[in-house]
Amino acid sequence: MRYQVTVQPSGRQFEAESDESLLDAALRQGLTMPYGCKDGACGACKGKVLDGSVEHRHAAALSEDEKAAGLALYCCAHASSDLVIECKQLRSAHDIPVKTLPARIEKMEKLAPDVIDMHLRLPAAEHLQFLAGQYIDILLKDGRKRSFSLANAPYEDNLLQLHIRHVPGGFFTEQVFTTMKVRDILRFDGPHGSFSLQNDAGKPIVLLAGGTGFAPIKSIVEQAIADRYPHPLYIYWGAKARVDLYQNALPEMWAANHANIHYVPVLSEPAADDAWTGRTGFVHHAVLADFPDLSGHQVYACGSPVMIDIARKDFISQCGLPEEEFFSDAFTFSTT
Structure with a gap:
């Protein structure tokens, strides 16, 4: 079954299948809702169901009193009717916490002689919430950092894409193009930056x-x-x-x-x-x-x-x- 979900106070709408969480449905359709673990443990995606009904598959961070008050964890809640929910939508980089995480190199594809498309897989329980256009800092062992923009959309929050250009003599990119390989582990922090769409006026x-x-x-x-x-x-x-x-x-x-x-x-x-x-x-x-x-x-x-x-x-x-x-x-x- 497919249900329509209206988010207040923004008035934005999206459709949710009965077999997917409200959070997954929202992210898939481009809505930026706050979340953390995506597993019901942290409570970052907690919000209120103003109209309609949901089913929680699991919700460790939600008490019975909170359920009775109409609260839901959107990472665990599945629509069982059309819904009106209350949720703050993330509008700026300041709304998103910066994390320090490990990541495993899952793919390295040479897109051009001097450009590699690197895919970083986060640990199973981790996700990186970010705004389209932001970047991460790769943390090198000697304390230095190298910044790379995220090339994937935010709804892909467990597998990050970087376009890395070879800089001759570059301390990090020389390693990327010579010795680095799939399954190597990197550490990074992010997201950073304010380079993201800010177009409430609907300008071209x-x-x-x-x-x-x-x-x-x-x-x-x-x-x-x-x-x-x-x-x-x-x-x-x-x-x-x-x-x-x-x-x-x-x-x-x-x-x-x-x-x-x-x-x-x-x-x-x-x-x-x-x-x-x-x-x-x-x-x-x-x-x-x-x-x-x-x-x-x-x-x-x-x-x-x-x-x-x-x-x-x-x-x-x-x-x-x-x-x-x-x-x-x-x-x-x-x-x-």
């Missing part, structure tokens, strides 16, 4: 990525799709040559399947054998050409500090983008 959005800056853009778009985000998304991904658009088929598929999603790849130095017929030059110049007026838009940009700085300056000075509507995450690299 330009998503600007340079190189592996595509990772947080991928997370944002996949979450927007799960959330049935209705407003226009214009994705511009800039790279040097065709091989550097390492997941080009993915945004092409988004654009083909969703009328509100548009994708423009841009190469700055296409190789002779690329047979490239698309846009060329600097990726932010393609945005300038397509959007001479950005006064009613938002821009989310992720890439090198130089790209971020120039794009910010040009979008504001030439296209009228309000300064407060430019959001960015600049990638910096260390070889020490």
Whole structure:
């Protein structure tokens, strides 16, 4: 059976199957609800059922008095009717606790000669709640850290994806590309950062990525799709040559399947054998050409500090983008 669930006070709605928890159903459809263990032990997902009925498969952190008062643990509660529930939805990074966790490398796939897609599996009882666009810090044994954006959507909270570019001489990335292997254990903390959609006004959005800056853009778009985000998304991904658009088929598929999603790849130095017929030059110049007026838009940009700085300056000075509507995450690299 499938039931409709309305969340108050936001008024958001989602559908829940009778064989899945309310939390799993909400996360699957892009709603950010607070949670912790996902096993009924911590009580972080506790909320009130205002109308309708639920069945608890197990609920160790819920007393009989709380049940009688209409409270539920959404990680353990299954809908048995249409529901109205009360729950605070997470709106900012400050709502989410930072965790320090171990993770096992489950997959390492080379997407390009200098880019590896690393999948990190969390321990069975652990989950990382985060907002699309945030990053984690890999904790190295000598106390140093390396930051990487999460490339997966938040509803995938037990298997984390990182797009890691090889930095010649880079202390961590040299290990990733030479000695690191599947089943190795890493430690990290997170989530961090405030690079996430903040678009209550429903403005058209330009998503600007340079190189592996595509990772947080991928997370944002996949979450927007799960959330049935209705407003226009214009994705511009800039790279040097065709091989550097390492997941080009993915945004092409988004654009083909969703009328509100548009994708423009841009190469700055296409190789002779690329047979490239698309846009060329600097990726932010393609945005300038397509959007001479950005006064009613938002821009989310992720890439090198130089790209971020120039794009910010040009979008504001030439296209009228309000300064407060430019959001960015600049990638910096260390070889020490």
